[in-house]
Amino acid sequence: MERFKNKVALVTGGSRNSGLDLVERFAREGAKVWTCGSSAASTAKGAEALSARGLAVATEPAPDGAWQVRAMPCDISDGAQVSALFDAIERESGRLDVLVNNAANQGIGQGGPLDMDPAGFLDVFKTNVFGGFRVTQQACRRFFVKQETRGCVVFLSSNTARRAIRNRTSYCASKGAINSLVRSLALDLGPLGIRVNCCAPGYIRTERWNTLDPAVAARRRKNCPLGREATGADIAGVVAFLASDDASNMSGEIVTVDAGCSCQHMPIDVDC
Numbered sequence: 304m305e306r307f308k309n310k311v312a313l314v315t316g317g318s319r320n321s322g323l324d325l326v327e328r329f330a331r332e333g334a335k336v337w338t339c340g341s342s343a344a345s346t347a348k349g350a351e352a353l354s355a356r357g358l359a360v361a362t363e364p365a366p367d368g369a370w371q372v373r374a375m376p377c378d379i380s381d382g383a384q385v386s387a388l389f390d391a392i393e394r395e396s397g398r399l400d401v402l403v404n405n406a407a408n409q410g411i412g413q414g415g416p417l418d419m420d421p422a423g424f425l426d427v428f429k430t431n432v433f434g435g436f437r438v439t440q441q442a443c444r445r446f447f448v449k450q451e452t453r454g455c456v457v458f459l460s461s462n463t464a465r466r467a468i469r470n471r472t473s474y475c476a477s478k479g480a481i482n483s484l485v486r487s488l489a490l491d492l493g494p495l496g497i498r499v500n501c502c503a504p505g506y507i508r509t510e511r512w513n514t515l516d517p518a519v520a521a522r523r524r525k526n527c528p529l530g531r532e533a534t535g536a537d538i539a540g541v542v543a544f545l546a547s548d549d550a551s552n553m554s555g556e557i558v559t560v561d562a563g564c565s566c567q568h569m570p571i572d573v574d575c
């Protein structure tokens with residue numbers, strides 16, 4: 304399937320974990336994919352990981368046919384860096400068709416709401432909410448509204464937007480804000496022909512799972528009616544669907560991908 308042939312995509316946060324799977328999925332389906340980590344070092348590491356998956360990755364300007372993935376550092380909480388990224392996309396690719404707002408500050412280790420440093424709360428919002436908004440605004444202003452075939456946007460939110468997890472106040476709040484942002488953008492951008500949707504994952508198997516006590520991993524799986532966490536590829540499949548013409552009549556939707564976790568009142572070992 305090559306649903307993104309002749310299209311250009313930007314996937315933010317493609318330096319590790321699910322971001323790598325998102326970049327790979329769009330590239331394998333024919334897109335030229337731009338991606339960024341927040342720093343030069345993380346972006347280079349991501350580029351290495353994507354090359355190891357057999358993708359042609361450019362970290363500097365290169366002729367169009369020479370790459371499937373173009374990696375450039377961009378801290379999306381910094382307006383100047385976001386503008387520089389979009390300048391490069393305009394200069395080197397001349398168009399953009401798909402934006403995937405994947406980059407996230409997880410807000411891990413901030414403590415509970417009574418103890419946390421309010422500055423940390425703001426940091427999470429600066430990346431997850433304001434950063435996602437700023438990147439979307441640039442994509443729409445500079446490309447989507449000017450192109451005959453309009454672009455579309457997919458945000459990554461989380462099932463924790465609706466069912467909170469402990470000691471992740473800023474993260475949960477930011478993902479709830481993303482859900483509202485998606486509906487608001489869908490309303491205002493729909494008349495311009497721009498679709499905005501959202502994938503809300505539950506547990507995803509990332510590098511962080513490698514440090515989990517196996518009993519904790521097993522307990523987490525019990526939280527899921529399907530009995531397993533998602534892979535990054537599971538998430539990428541749904542995001543690619545939302546960005547494709549297969550979803551051409553969808554906008555403002557939050558699609559939960561959490562192995563059925565959110566549909567239950569109690570996990571199985573509490574019920575029985």
Ligand SMILES: NC(=O)c1ccc[n+]([C@@H]2O[C@H](COP(=O)([O-])OP(=O)(O)OC[C@H]3O[C@@H](n4cnc5c(N)ncnc54)[C@H](OP(=O)(O)O)[C@@H]3O)[C@@H](O)[C@H]2O)c1
Nearest residue numbers: 316318320321340341345378379406407459461504506507
């Ligand atoms: N993992 C889960 O179980 C889970 C569950 C529900 C939802 N999600 C959502 O799914 C998405 C992917 O999750 P994940 O666990 O794969 O994420 P992750 O491992 O935490 O990776 C986050 C990515 O975002 C980038 N990033 C962070 N701050 C940035 C900034 N200011 N500017 C640019 N890039 C920045 C990171 O780059 P650096 O390498 O430079 O830091 C990294 O590439 C996220 O939106 C996450 O919130 C994840």
